[in-house]
Amino acid sequence: MRFDDIRAIVIEHGRLADTPGTLHPDANLYELGLSSLTTVHVMLALEERFDVEFPPRMLSRRTFESVRAIDEAIAELTAHAR
Amino acid sequence: MDVARERYYLGGTFVVEHRPGRGPTRASAVVLLPPMGYEDTCAYRPARTLADALAAAGHVVLRIDWPWLGDGGSDAWDPALPERAADAVRTTVASLRARGLRRVAGVAVRAGGLLALRVADRFDALALWAVPASGAAYLREERAFERLSAARRPPPPDDAPALPAGALEAGGFVYGPALVAALEQLDVATMAPPPRPMRVLLIGRDGTMPPAAMHDALARGGAQVEARAGRGLGDLLEDPYRARLDPALRDALLDWLDPEPGAPPASAAGATRLAIGAAVERPWRARGGAGELSGIVCEPADGTRPGAPWTLFLNAGGVRRSGPNRLWTTAARALAARGRPSLRVDVRDIGDSDGTVEPHRDLEAMYAESAIADAVQAWDWAAAGGAARIDVVGLCSGAFLGLQLAARRPVRRAVLFNGLAYVWDDAARADSVAVHVRASLLDRRRWARLLGGRIDARRVARALVERGRLSALEGLGRLAGRARPDPVEQLLRAVRASGTTLRIVASEGDPSLAYLERHVRPAERPQVTLIPGADHTIRPVRAHARVVALVTGEADHDVPTHHEDPTCDSTTSAPS
Numbered sequence: 001m002r003f004d005d006i007r008a009i010v011i012e013h014g015r016l017a018d019t020p021g022t023l024h025p026d027a028n029l030y031e032l033g034l035s036s037l038t039t040v041h042v043m044l045a046l047e048e049r050f051d052v053e054f055p056p057r058m059l060s061r062r063t064f065e066s067v068r069a070i071d072e073a074i075a076e077l078t079a080h081a082r
Numbered sequence: 083m084d085v086a087r088e089r090y091y092l093g094g095t096f097v098v099e100h101r102p103g104r105g106p107t108r109a110s111a112v113v114l115l116p117p118m119g120y121e122d123t124c125a126y127r128p129a130r131t132l133a134d135a136l137a138a139a140g141h142v143v144l145r146i147d148w149p150w151l152g153d154g155g156s157d158a159w160d161p162a163l164p165e166r167a168a169d170a171v172r173t174t175v176a177s178l179r180a181r182g183l184r185r186v187a188g189v190a191v192r193a194g195g196l197l198a199l200r201v202a203d204r205f206d207a208l209a210l211w212a213v214p215a216s217g218a219a220y221l222r223e224e225r226a227f228e229r230l231s232a233a234r235r236p237p238p239p240d241d242a243p244a245l246p247a248g249a250l251e252a253g254g255f256v257y258g259p260a261l262v263a264a265l266e267q268l269d270v271a272t273m274a275p276p277p278r279p280m281r282v283l284l285i286g287r288d289g290t291m292p293p294a295a296m297h298d299a300l301a302r303g304g305a306q307v308e309a310r311a312g313r314g315l316g317d318l319l320e321d322p323y324r325a326r327l328d329p330a331l332r333d334a335l336l337d338w339l340d341p342e343p344g345a346p347p348a349s350a351a352g353a354t355r356l357a358i359g360a361a362v363e364r365p366w367r368a369r370g371g372a373g374e375l376s377g378i379v380c381e382p383a384d385g386t387r388p389g390a391p392w393t394l395f396l397n398a399g400g401v402r403r404s405g406p407n408r409l410w411t412t413a414a415r416a417l418a419a420r421g422r423p424s425l426r427v428d429v430r431d432i433g434d435s436d437g438t439v440e441p442h443r444d445l446e447a448m449y450a451e452s453a454i455a456d457a458v459q460a461w462d463w464a465a466a467g468g469a470a471r472i473d474v475v476g477l478c479s480g481a482f483l484g485l486q487l488a489a490r491r492p493v494r495r496a497v498l499f500n501g502l503a504y505v506w507d508d509a510a511r512a513d514s515v516a517v518h519v520r521a522s523l524l525d526r527r528r529w530a531r532l533l534g535g536r537i538d539a540r541r542v543a544r545a546l547v548e549r550g551r552l553s554a555l556e557g558l559g560r561l562a563g564r565a566r567p568d569p570v571e572q573l574l575r576a577v578r579a580s581g582t583t584l585r586i587v588a589s590e591g592d593p594s595l596a597y598l599e600r601h602v603r604p605a606e607r608p609q610v611t612l613i614p615g616a617d618h619t620i621r622p623v624r625a626h627a628r629v630v631a632l633v634t635g636e637a638d639h640d641v642p643t644h645h646e647d648p649t650c651d652s653t654t655s656a657p658s
Contacts (some may be wrong), residue, residue, distance in 0.1 A: 012289055015316050036230035037253070037319060039119070040288070042225050048290055059226045059561050 005049055006070050010034075013041040023070040028073065030061060039064050052077040085137040089365035089376070089434070090352025092177050094155030095170040096147040098130070098434060099350055100137035108140040109344030110206070111183040113174050115146065117192035117319075119224065120253030122151050124319045125191060126402050127432070128327035130469075131439045135332050141339060142183060142347055144174050148194070150261070152404045153378050153411060155358050158249075158256040162534075164264035167197050175204040181347040185340055191318070193220045196268045199577055202276040209283040209335060212315045215293040217265030224252035235622065239616040242624050245379050254407035254621035256521040268348035270296045274304015283338045285331070286312040287420060298568060310334065322440040323400025323432075357383060361418035366425055368463055370456050373436025377460065381416040387421025391471035391494050392464045393633070394487075395426035396457055398499075398619065400442060402433030406619040408479055409626060413475070425464060427631045429456035448479040449506035449516035454490070459525070461491045475633050478618065481594075485584075488577045495583040497633055500594045500618050506570045570601035574608060584608050587632055589616040589625075611637075 007023050011014065016023070016032045023032075034042070042064060043054055052074060054063070063073045084103030091097065101107075114129055123481045133143040149156040149166045156166055175186045187207040190198040195213030202208060214220040228251055245251055248259030257265070270293075282305045284292035291311050314328025334489045355364045366377040395410040397403065403426040404411040414424040431437035431447055435456070442448065457474075464472055471494040475551065476484035479500030488496045503510040578584060586608045588594045600606055616625035631637030 013316065015320070036227055036234070038316070039230050041316065043226060044223065045290065049294045054226075055602065056225070056229070059229045061230060064230075 001052075002071055003067060003076065006046065006067050007072070008060065009045045009049060010042055010067060010070070013045045014038045022079050023067065025071070028065055029067075030065060034064065042070075050074050050078065052081065085134050087374075087434075088350060088352075090350060090354060090389070091356040092154070092173045092352050093169065094149060094166065094358075095173060096153040096155070096356070096358065097174060097352060098133070098145045100130075100133040100143040100145070101347075102137055102140050102142070105138070106140050107142065107344050107346045108340070109183065109342045110185040111142040111144070111178040111185055111347070112136055112339065113144050113146065113171065113178070113186060113188050113205075115171065115188055115190035115194035115198050116148065116151075117194050118148060118151065119255035119257070120192075120227075121192055122148070123401055123406075124322050124325045125167075126152070127322065127400070127439075128318050128325050129191075130434060131327045132332055132335070134439070135327075136336065136339070136402055139336055139339075140341075140343075142181075144173055144178065144633070146170055147390065148197075149260070151255075151408060152402070153363065155356050157412070158258040158261065160259045161259065163258060163261045167261075168201050171198065171201045172204055173539040175201075177351065178347070181350070182345060183347050184344065185342075187339055189335060193265070196220065196265065196270075199270060199273055200268065203278070204279065205276075207281040207283075207338075207340070207649045209285065209338060210292070210296075211285040211331070212312055213270075213284075213292070213295050213296070214269050216424065217268035221250060221257070221262065221265055224250060224257070228252040232291070232622070235617045236615050238622070238624065239384060242615060245623070246387065251623050254480065254619060254623060256623050262296045269434070271299045273299065275300060276305060279304040279306065281305070282307045282340075283335075284309040285334070285469045286310065288312050288315045308338070320441070321400070322402075323448065325400075326441045327439075358415060359419065360384070361415045362367040363414075366427070368459055369458055370430055371428075371452055372430035375427065375436075375456055375459060376434035377425050378411075378414075379423065379425050380418050381423040382418045382421045383595070384421070386423050389470075390420075390422045391473050392469040393417055393422060393424040393473040393475060394457070394460050394464065394484075396474060396476035396483045397426060397427075397429055397432045397448075398477035398480045399448060400432055403428045407621060407623070407626065409620060410475070411627055412626065416630045416634055422634075423469075425460055427457070429453045435448055445479075445511075449482055449503060449510070454477075454483060454486045457487045461487055461493075465491070465646045471498065475499075476501075482506065485573065485577060485631075486583045487572060493577075493581065493582045495585060495635070496577070497585045499587045499620065499629070500589055500592045501586070502594050502597055504597075505573055507569065509569075517599075568603075570598075571606050574602060585611060585632065587611045587613060587629075589618055589620065592618055 014034045015038050047053055058073055064070055086101050086103055088099045114133055116129055117125055129145055131599050133145050135379045147154040149170055150163055178186050181345040188198045188205045189209045191211045195210040196217055213604050248262055269373040282300050283524050292309050295651035297307050314331040317328050343527045355362055355510040360383050361380050362383050363378050363380045366379045368375045376464045398406045410426045414426055428435035473495040474484040474487055475491050475497045481498035482503055484498050485498045485504045588610050590612050613625050613628055620629055
């Protein structure tokens with residue numbers, strides 16, 4: 001479920017040319033066209049959707065390089081929030 | 083579209099006015115308040131499109147540059163910047179009321195909306211598009227943007243100077259300590275509400291509603307707040323040559339604005355010149371092939387030094403005349419301080435020059451003969467005004483325009499940054515496609531553009547075939563001991579033979595280095611000046627002083643140079 005939400009956010013805000021059905025969880029989003037600016041847009045949408053805040057230490061390309069990486073980051077953030 | 087445009091200054095503020103041509107005028111005028119930093123660079127052309135649409139519907143529209151951006155009268159280090167920004171808005175609104183326009187609406191984008199809210203009492207209505215709930219939230223976004231961008235750049239040199247305490251850099255733009263401090267204090271939830279009821283349209287980021295705290299704070303003050311989920315922000319903030327205005331957003335604003343008819347306003351009373359320290363600037367216009375060409379002339383306040391050359395600054399990709407990271411404005415004013423005049427020009431389709439309002443479909447328009455013709459026209463204007471010696475400065479596609487101009491008109495000195503193509507033919511198309519392809523064979527976004535019709539697939543295919551044919555011919559020629567002269571090498575040789583001093587500059591590792599090595603034999607290759615630790619568009623900011631010194635000629639002998647760098651990476655960037 002969270003994967004689907006992340007995937008939808010990445011596609012809407014990351015300005016990728018891909019479609020939900022073909023965006024593999026491990027696909028490198030930067031190779032698919034994610035830029036530094038659109039990463040910030042994705043980050044903000046994720047924060048709103050999952051009610052989290054990415055701390056400065058997580059503001060790296062590695063955090064946002066794939067749907068799976070984002071999912072792991074959000075899992076970590078929500079675990080800390082509990 | 084029946085719209086008249088005029089450019090002038092109100093105090094230290096650069097203003098572009100769009101007003102209805104022969105049609106009826108509305109009582110409600112509009113001030114467009116742009117975003118900041120790199121977002122302003124992207125949104126400039128779409129803002130012009132929006133202003134035209136509102137003017138065609140009868141509204142007088144004023145677009146402003148923030149004082150430290152574009153053609154504004156200050157810079158990021160000005161300690162009075164927050165107050166200057168507020169004054170810019172106050173003065174602009176007051177100028178409309180003084181002309182008999184009874185109501186003034188503000189349309190503000192992103193962080194421009196935070197500054198608009200500081201002076202909300204001046205407006206009768208405010209539309210706030212994707213405005214963050216606080217300055218701190220906005221600065222956090224910018225810090226994140228910079229952190230993610232910096233990871234892609236070469237490492238800084240060991241002696242790289244740090245930014246002064248309290249300043250922030252993002253995407254090649256500086257937020258000086260005074261502006262950072264002022265933004266950090268801005269929080270919509272705690273700001274004093276507008277002193278009188280007003281209409282507010284809040285538009286969220288794409289697919290999201292605006293912050294509830296912002297809605298509640300404005301409603302508490304008595305504003306009639308209408309909130310909508312956003313769309314079109316991603317289109318607006320695409321890179322400058324692909325940015326576009328979402329028609330639905332335009333229509334939403336047209337619907338929201340007060341339609342009451344009004345009397346035609348009095349003429350604008352703006353100044354035609356702006357004094358900035360040792361420089362005086364004024365708008366420039368000329369008739370071009372696609373309509374009006376636009377630019378800014380920057381001259382020494384104390385008069386041009388006898389014999390001093392003029393400098394023409396050319397667009398870098400789709401970036402307007404102020405240049406990448408506002409470098410051309412900065413360099414133009416530095417030249418003026420040394421007694422040297424300049425013109426920073428928009429060729430067609432870019433900045434405030436006429437041409438298409440659609441985003442560039444591909445690279446063709448920026449490397450077109452028509453764009454060269456516009457650059458030639460700027461040269462002819464300067465020469466007709468008595469300029470005996472003319473320099474040109476360009477980056478990326480601007481470097482192409484600069485060299486092509488030097489092949490057509492006498493140029494004293496050409497300072498060319500990160501040129502990825504100096505001759506635009508099928509081979510160059512093939513090369514640029516090859517760069518795109520090498521950038522990532524799996525870059526499906528680029529391929530989707532290609533296959534989706536945003537790039538002419540047939541032309542690309544022809545170019546790739548041509549590249550292969552040329553490579554084969556070159557190989558055969560070398561084997562036979564009669565290598566075919568490369569057109570790039572021929573052009574460089576011809577320009578040098580005509581008396582032009584070439585100053586080729588490359589960011590460390592930029593693909594422009596590989597381009598020269600591919601096209602120009604070592605014995606013919608011009609010396610290349612390297613800018614260490616900078617990317618293709620000369621970010622970070624610490625590299626900017628070196629750029630200015632190269633433009634003025636003061637750094638000609640003190641920078642590292644490149645002779646042969648087989649390790650340079652040609653896969654990180656494509657022409658723009």
